[in-house]
Every structure is written in structure tokens, then in C-alpha cells.
Amino acid sequence: MDDTMATAMALLAATLxxxxxxxxxxxxxxxxxxxxxxxxxxxxxMLAAAFAAAAAAAETxxxxxxxxxxxxxxxxxxxVHGYACITHxxxxxxxxxxxxxxxxxLTSTLAQAWYRQGGQTPALPDGARFRPIALPxxxxxxxxxxxxxxxxxxxxxxxxxxxxxxxxxxxxxFVIYRTRFGLRLxxxxxxxxxxxxxxxxxAAMRYQALIVGGALCGIxxxxxxTAQGAAFIREMSAGKxxxxxxxxxxxKWRPLPTLLACLLFAFADALQARLQSVSLPGVGVVPVQLIxxxxxxxxxxxxxxxxxxxxxxxxxxxxxxxxx
Amino acid sequence: MTAGxxxxxxxxxxVLLPVVNLVAAFxxxxxxALALNESPIQLMHVxxxxxxxxxxSVGFTLYYTTSFIFAGLAVAVAFHCGLFNIGGEGQxxxxxxxxxLVCLAFDTLPFIVVxxxxxxxxxxxxxxxxxxxxxxxxxxxxxVVITTIMxxxxxxxxxxxxxxxxxxxxxxxxPETREFAQGVWxxxxxxxxxxxxxxxxxxxxxxxxxxxxxxxxxVWVFIWHTRWGYELxxxxxxxxxxxxxxxxxxxxxxxxxxISGGLAGLxxxxxxxxxxxxxxxxxxxxxxFIGIAVALMGRNHPVGVCLAALLFGALFQGxxxxxFEMRNLNREMVVVIEGLVILFCGALENLFRPRLEAxxxxxxxxxxx
Numbered sequence: 001m002d003d004t005m006a007t008a009m010a011l012l013a014a015t016l017x018x019x020x021x022x023x024x025x026x027x028x029x030x031x032x033x034x035x036x037x038x039x040x041x042x043x044x045x046m047l048a049a050a051f052a053a054a055a056a057a058a059e060t061x062x063x064x065x066x067x068x069x070x071x072x073x074x075x076x077x078x079x080v081h082g083y084a085c086i087t088h089x090x091x092x093x094x095x096x097x098x099x100x101x102x103x104x105x106l107t108s109t110l111a112q113a114w115y116r117q118g119g120q121t122p123a124l125p126d127g128a129r130f131r132p133i134a135l136p137x138x139x140x141x142x143x144x145x146x147x148x149x150x151x152x153x154x155x156x157x158x159x160x161x162x163x164x165x166x167x168x169x170x171x172x173x174f175v176i177y178r179t180r181f182g183l184r185l186x187x188x189x190x191x192x193x194x195x196x197x198x199x200x201x202x203a204a205m206r207y208q209a210l211i212v213g214g215a216l217c218g219i220x221x222x223x224x225x226t227a228q229g230a231a232f233i234r235e236m237s238a239g240k241x242x243x244x245x246x247x248x249x250x251x252k253w254r255p256l257p258t259l260l261a262c263l264l265f266a267f268a269d270a271l272q273a274r275l276q277s278v279s280l281p282g283v284g285v286v287p288v289q290l291i292x293x294x295x296x297x298x299x300x301x302x303x304x305x306x307x308x309x310x311x312x313x314x315x316x317x318x319x320x321x322x323x324x
Numbered sequence: 325m326t327a328g329x330x331x332x333x334x335x336x337x338x339v340l341l342p343v344v345n346l347v348a349a350f351x352x353x354x355x356x357a358l359a360l361n362e363s364p365i366q367l368m369h370v371x372x373x374x375x376x377x378x379x380x381s382v383g384f385t386l387y388y389t390t391s392f393i394f395a396g397l398a399v400a401v402a403f404h405c406g407l408f409n410i411g412g413e414g415q416x417x418x419x420x421x422x423x424x425l426v427c428l429a430f431d432t433l434p435f436i437v438v439x440x441x442x443x444x445x446x447x448x449x450x451x452x453x454x455x456x457x458x459x460x461x462x463x464x465x466x467x468v469v470i471t472t473i474m475x476x477x478x479x480x481x482x483x484x485x486x487x488x489x490x491x492x493x494x495x496x497x498x499p500e501t502r503e504f505a506q507g508v509w510x511x512x513x514x515x516x517x518x519x520x521x522x523x524x525x526x527x528x529x530x531x532x533x534x535x536x537x538x539x540x541x542x543v544w545v546f547i548w549h550t551r552w553g554y555e556l557x558x559x560x561x562x563x564x565x566x567x568x569x570x571x572x573x574x575x576x577x578x579x580x581x582x583i584s585g586g587l588a589g590l591x592x593x594x595x596x597x598x599x600x601x602x603x604x605x606x607x608x609x610x611x612x613f614i615g616i617a618v619a620l621m622g623r624n625h626p627v628g629v630c631l632a633a634l635l636f637g638a639l640f641q642g643x644x645x646x647x648f649e650m651r652n653l654n655r656e657m658v659v660v661i662e663g664l665v666i667l668f669c670g671a672l673e674n675l676f677r678p679r680l681e682a683x684x685x686x687x688x689x690x691x692x693x
Contacts, residue, residue: 038469040469040473084667084671084672085671088671088672088674088675089674090670090671090672090673090674091408091670091671092671093408093410093469094408094616094620094666094670094671095667095670095671095672097410097613097616097666097670098663098664098666098667098670098671099663099667100663101613101617101659101662101663101666102659102660102662102663102664102666102667103663104656104659104663105656105657105658105659105660105661105662105663106356106656106660106663108654108656108659109356109360109653109654109656109657109660110360112652112653112654112656113360113652113653119656239477242473242477245470245473246470246474249470287485287489289481289482289484289485289488290481290485292481293477293478293481293482296474296475296477296478296481297474297478299470299474300460300466300471300474300475300478303460303464303466303467303470303471304460304464304466305464305465305466312467
């Protein structure tokens with residue numbers, strides 16, 4: 001019994017760790033897309049932030065400098081996206097695609113030129129990373145049934161950024177639904193004309209949304225290379241930006257359901273690592289690839305309206321041109 | 325105001341603008357090189373001679389060009405219907421699966437029988453993989469950009485499963501099928517050219533190049549000289565107007581996606597039947613995404629697509645020389661250039677266009693006055 005509990009807690013703890021970058025990136029996408037700007041470029045921003053954070057942390061020996069670098073770079077890229085899509089009414093999907101490709105090339109090029117380790121950055125010492133934090137009492141409670149594993153394995157012992165990601169969800173919900181900024185943000189994504197008529201700049205609102213999204217994506221990237229991992233590895237975002245996008249759609253562009261979608265996808269990921277070539281009673285061996293593809297299949301089914309209905313922000317993807 | 329020509333000449337949009345965007349993209353790439361203590365001039369030199377310096381390199385360049393023509397045409401056809409097919413990568417992968425299955429099943433038959441089957445399978449499998457997102461867009465309103473991205477991942481998972489668990493050659497650890505019988509391989513260009521007395525070194529350039537040019541010609545005829553192409557463009561330009569003209573947008577969307585996927589699937593002919601002669605993991609190698617750059621750069625016109633594909637073919641081949649010639653750069657630099665080209669030719673197309681067009685409008689107006 002204790003064993004099952006421990007395994008379950010370890011599985012859920014892994015879900016949290018794998019879900020963190022998804023949650024942060026999906027929330028980044030939420031801000032951007034709720035303001036009406038499609039954000040295909042989550043993947044690229046996360047990758048660039050991972051590289052910047054790892055490089056800065058390696059140079060300075062400080063995880064915090066790394067995090068700051070990751071956030072700054074990610075915001076800068078979001079501003080390029082904004083310049084193309086908001087200022088010049090460019091196609092948002094094309095811009096995101098361009099940035100994704102550009103950043104795969106740029107991070108590898110810079111990593112190779114600066115460090116010559118096959119596209120990696122030097123391995124970070126513990127001091128330059130975000131290390132697991134033991135919450136109070138986690139040692140004392142280990143032996144206690146139920147509460148022990150729950151507190152010591154699941155809740156305690158993650159690094160700071162995991163807690164940041166979890167806290168970012170209620171914070172995002174509060175900002176989106178309970179503040180003036182959030183109201184305007186949602187309005188600009190649903191009906192920019194009305195917002196403009198009210199004397200609020202559509203472009204300024206969308207730029208602000210992109211800055212918030214850039215910052216969140218920057219944390220997601222820094223998490224990959226300075227918390228979960230200990231270096232930047234070529235293409236280390238490995239589709240997580242797209243998975244986050246899928247979670248955002250699966251969560252219907254709302255914070256709490258998006259969190260649940262991220263955790264579901266992360267759980268599938270944690271599970272498939274443990275299910276490799278394990279035969280399930282009555283099912284047989286489930287191909288790992290099926291579990292890996294599951295988030296994408298689910299998202300397609302959702303988009304098709306077979307599992308609930310995803311209603312996107314109305315003005316999403318449409319450049320706003322002021323009537324002259 | 326006197327009546328005067330108010331439009332800029334066509335060549336401004338068709339030729340000058342892509343060139344200006346390309347120069348901007350290369351200029352930024354040059355800055356990256358400069359920042360890494362490398363000479364941009366040398367970079368261009370390495371790229372150019374790496375791509376065209378020897379007959380062998382020309383062969384490689386044209387081999388890459390072949391795949392990029394297919395991928396670019398795929399994106400272009402969808403664009404004409406107002407759709408952004410970002411799923412060329414997955415469609416090429418599944419198209420290659422079709423080619424592989426045909427060859428594994430029938431490679432004892434003569435080449436002349438297998439080739440048409442393989443072509444049909446490449447197009448059919450690719451078209452089927454794009455048909456589903458097309459159908460979902462047309463009938464259920466699921467955005468094709470998102471569904472095609474998802475289908476890329478699903479295709480990758482499916483192919484990994486098939487190659488690791490099902491189609492793998494028994495008794496081997498690398499996830500590949502057995503090699504097809506030599507009789508069904510596509511003829512290589514150097515064999516033919518050497519046979520007729522033109523000495524040509526070995527390269528992967530094969531008969532698919534001719535298919536690619538033929539596909540470009542067929543796409544041109546289809547888009548501008550058939551009723552179907554007209555209807556497809558009508559939906560792309562103005563869906564509501566098309567409805568009043570008696571055209572069914574949902575039908576056109578599905579047709580456009582299927583054709584687009586079919587073209588992307590043909591990448592599998594060049595790669596699987598032309599070069600690798602077996603099915604293997606990850607063979608589309610990002611070519612589907614390069615198709616986006618190629619279509620944007622080529623302004624969705626088959627001639628433009630072929631020229632842009634040649635440019636990217638040259639970049640790809642020239643890029644393989646970078647790491648031999650330059651200490652601080654490697655072929656990833658080509659990916660940087662690819663991203664910048666998409667950025668300038670696609671997302672930032674409104675950066676130079678209004679200014680350039682205004683300039684030429686003024687000149688025309690002045691000339692007319």
C-alpha cells in the first residue's frame with residue numbers, strides 16, 4: 001500500500017515537473033491570444049530563452065542572471081512578433097513560424113560559435129541552477145502515512161520555478177478576469193473596434209499582452225535549461241511550445257482549464273516514461289508513440305467539436321486596421 | 325486630380341520586392357556572421373561555391389531543389405485558397421510511407437509498373453493526411469493551421485511506431501526497413517548523363533527533378549487555366565463572393581488541401597525512391613517548413629516557387645560547406661537565413677511594399693504628367 005502511494009506520488013511529482021514549462025508557455029500564449037495575436041512562436045521563444053538563460057548562468061554563475069536574460073530575450077522576440085503583426089499587420093502565423101525557424105538556427109549557431117560543444121552550453125554547477133527546495137517539515141513528515149508522501153514527495157522538493165508556474169495560474173486568472181487591464185485585454189481580442197472607440201489603443205494593449213507573454217515564456221525557457229536541465233541542448237524545447245499551444249486550445253483559452261490540460265499532457269508524458277514495454281491487463285502493450293501523440297489527437301478532436309467546443313477569441317489572427 | 329496610372333508596375337511586386345526582402349534577410353544574416361567574427365562576404369562566397377562550384381555540388385543543389393519545389397508548390401496551392409498548410413512536413417512523411425509500402429510489397433515487379441504505383445501512393449497518402457485537416461476546416465471549422473501542426477506531430481509518432489515496431493527489417497537495431505530491390509530505384513542523373521557522353525560525378529540528383537518541374541507546370545495550368553483553379557482562387561480571394569458565384573467554399577477547401585498534401589507527399593518520391601531506397605526515420609528533415617519559405621519567396625507562383633526552391637537548394641548544399649571553411653559558423657546558419665527569409669518575405673511583407681509601390685506610383689504619375 002505504501003509502495004503504491006509512493007509510486008503514485010512520484011508519478012504526480014514528475015507530472016508537475018514536466019508540466020511546469022507547459023503551464024508557463026500556455027499562460028504566455030493565453031495573454032497573447034486573448035489579445036487577438038496568434039502565438040505560434042511559443043516554441044521559439046522558449047528555446048531562445050533556454051539558451052540565453054543557460055549562457056548567462058554559465059558566464060555569471062547565477063541562476064537569477066540567467067532567468068533575467070531568458071526573460072529579456074523572450075520579450076525582445078515577442079516585440080519582433082509585435083512589430084511584424086501589430087505595427088505592420090503581418091500574418092501572425094507566418095511571423096511565428098519564421099521566428100521558430102530563425103531561433104532554432106540562431107541558438108545552435110551561437111552555441112556552437114561560443115562554446116564549441118556540439119550546440120550545447122557548458123554544464124551548469126548547482127549554484128547556477130534553480131535547485132529543489134525542501135519545504136518545512138518535509139523531513140519530519142516522511143514517515144507519516146498519506147500526509148508524508150503527499151507533502152514530502154509531491155508538494156515539497158521542487159525548484160522555485162515550479163511553484164512560480166503553479167502560482168502564475170490563479171494570478172493570470174485574477175489579472176484576466178478581475179482587473180481593468182484584463183478586461184481591456186479580452187475586449188481587444190474579441191472586438192478591437194469597440195475598444196478603439198472607447199479611446200484605448202488596440203496596438204498598445206496588444207504590445208502589453210505580448211510583453212507579459214514574452215516574460216512567461218522566458219521563465220519557461222529558463223526552467224528547461226537552468227532548473228530541469230543543467231545546460232542548453234540543441235532544440236531542447238522539443239515541441240513543448242506546440243504542446244502548450246495545444247493545451248491552451250484544449251483549455252479553451254481559460255486559465256484553469258488550461259492548467260488542467262497542461263497537467264493532463266504532462267501526466268501522459270510522465271506515464272509513458274514508466275509504461276515502456278509494460279503489458280497492461282486486457283490491453284497489451286500500449287505503443288509509447290500513441291501516448292506521445294495523444295495530446296495532439298485530443299486537441300484535434302476538440303477542435304473538431306467532437307469533445308466539447310473550442311471557441312477562440314473572435315478577433316484572433318486578424319490584424320487591426322484603424323478606419324481612416 | 326488628373327486621371328493617371330495609380331498602380332505600381334507589376335514587376336515591382338513580382339521581382340523587385342522579393343529581391344529587396346531577400347537582400348534584407350541576407351544583410352541580417354551577414355550581421356550575425358560579423359558578430360561572430362566571420363566575414364559576411366566569405367560566407368556568401370562559401371555558400372555560392374559550395375552550391376555551384378563543381379558539377380557534383382550542382383547535382384546536390386538540384387536534388388535539394390527537387391524536394392523544395394514539391395514542398396513549395398504544396399504551400400502555394402493551399403495559399404491560393406486562403407489556407408496556410410503548415411503540415412507539409414507530416415504530409416511528406418506520410419507520402420514517403422506510401423512510397424515505402426508500395427516498394428516493399430511490389431519491388432519484384434518491373435520498374436515501369438512500380439513507378440506509377442509509387443507516384444500514386446506518394447500523392448494519395450500525402451493527400452489523405454491533408455484531407456482530414458481540410459475536411460475539419462471545411463465542415464467543422466477547426467483552424468487548419470492548428471490541425472496541420474498537430475498532424476505533423478501525429479505523423480511523426482505514427483512513423484516512429486511503424487518503423488520501430490512494425491516495418492523494421494528483422495534482426496537490425498536501427499529503425500529502418502529493408503532496402504528496396506535495385507530494379508525499382510529511380511534512375512540517377514549521373515548514370516544517364518554519363519551514358520550519353522556527358523561526364524557527371526555522382527550525386528543524388530534523380531528523375532524526380534523532372535517530375536518536380538512537371539508538377540510546377542501542372543500547378544500553373546491548374547491554378548490559372550482551369551475552372552477548378554479559378555474556383556479555388558475565388559474562395560481564397562473572397563469566400564462570400566464565391567458563394568454568390570455558386571462555388572462551394574468547403575468543397576474548394578478540401579480539394580485545395582488534398583492537392584497540397586499530394587504535392588507534399590511527392591517529396592517522398594525524391595527522398596525514398598530516389599535516394600534512400602528504404603524507409604527511415606525523419607527523412608523529411610524540415611523540408612516541409614522550407615516549403616513555406618519557398619512559397620512566400622516565390623509569391624505562390626510556380627515559376628517563383630522553382631526559383632526560390634533553387635535558392636534554398638543552393639543554400640542547403642552550400643551550407644554543408646560552411647563548417648569546413650569557417651571556424652565560427654556551421655550549417656545552422658542556413659536555418660537562420662531560412663527564418664529571416666520567411667520573416668521578411670512573409671510576416672514583414674508590408675515593411676517595404678507600401679514604400680516601394682508609392683515610389684513607383686509617383687514616378688509613373690510624374691511621367692504621365
